[in-house]
Amino acid sequence: MTRELCCPVCGAKTNTSGARFVSEWALASHVAGSIRGGERLHISWAKHNAPNIDLKQSVPRLAEDLMWPIKEAGDSPNQSPTPTVRDAPPAIDVVTAAKLGEWRRHIVQLVGALDPTGRRPDEGVAARIGRLSREGKIPRQIVAMMRTVTETRNLAEYESKVLSATESQAVSAAYAAVQEWASTVNMPFGEGR
Numbered sequence: 001m002t003r004e005l006c007c008p009v010c011g012a013k014t015n016t017s018g019a020r021f022v023s024e025w026a027l028a029s030h031v032a033g034s035i036r037g038g039e040r041l042h043i044s045w046a047k048h049n050a051p052n053i054d055l056k057q058s059v060p061r062l063a064e065d066l067m068w069p070i071k072e073a074g075d076s077p078n079q080s081p082t083p084t085v086r087d088a089p090p091a092i093d094v095v096t097a098a099k100l101g102e103w104r105r106h107i108v109q110l111v112g113a114l115d116p117t118g119r120r121p122d123e124g125v126a127a128r129i130g131r132l133s134r135e136g137k138i139p140r141q142i143v144a145m146m147r148t149v150t151e152t153r154n155l156a157e158y159e160s161k162v163l164s165a166t167e168s169q170a171v172s173a174a175y176a177a178v179q180e181w182a183s184t185v186n187m188p189f190g191e192g193r
């Protein structure tokens with residue numbers, strides 16, 4: 001009997017070309033490829049489950065090193081000991097650093113549009129948002145939402161923070177609130193994507 005192989009990190013049963021994982025090697029290559037491609041969920045999994053493995057080596061070497069930790073994760077006791085076809089875990093829409101970077105750009109553009117001539121030399125986006133709030137151009141609750149997006153982006157970008165599902169929902173909601181406010185004051189938002 002063959003067990004259907006499924007990624008212990010993201011629950012995928014197929015590689016990016018849609019082919020099912022025919023071997024543990026194919027599955028390990030998927031995890032290694034995702035790590036080398038910068039996918040944060042798989043990187044974070046490897047850091048926790050295989051802390052001694054060099055994540056910067058080539059995909060085949062990395063896949064070779066990951067075979068055992070992946071097999072161990074697949075064989076963990078909280079899973080059925082008999083070969084079964086398991087359903088993939090529910091997909092978690094994790095907000096990536098790239099997405100946060102895009103959202104931050106939209107906020108920077110919005111702030112620029114609200115304050116076309118006012119920028120002081122060397123004034124960062126956080127300081128500028130604070131000043132516009134004091135000048136009454138951005139309501140305080142929207143300032144809080146903007147900061148949620150920009151500060152979360154900084155953590156993801158500079159400290160490689162991987163967001164949990166709940167944190168992803170929170171920052172998505174904050175971004176949506178900024179977007180909604182921009183439309184109520186007729187400011188363009190998220191253009192030039």
Ligand SMILES: [Zn+2]
Nearest residue numbers: 007009010012
């Ligand atoms: Zn995966």
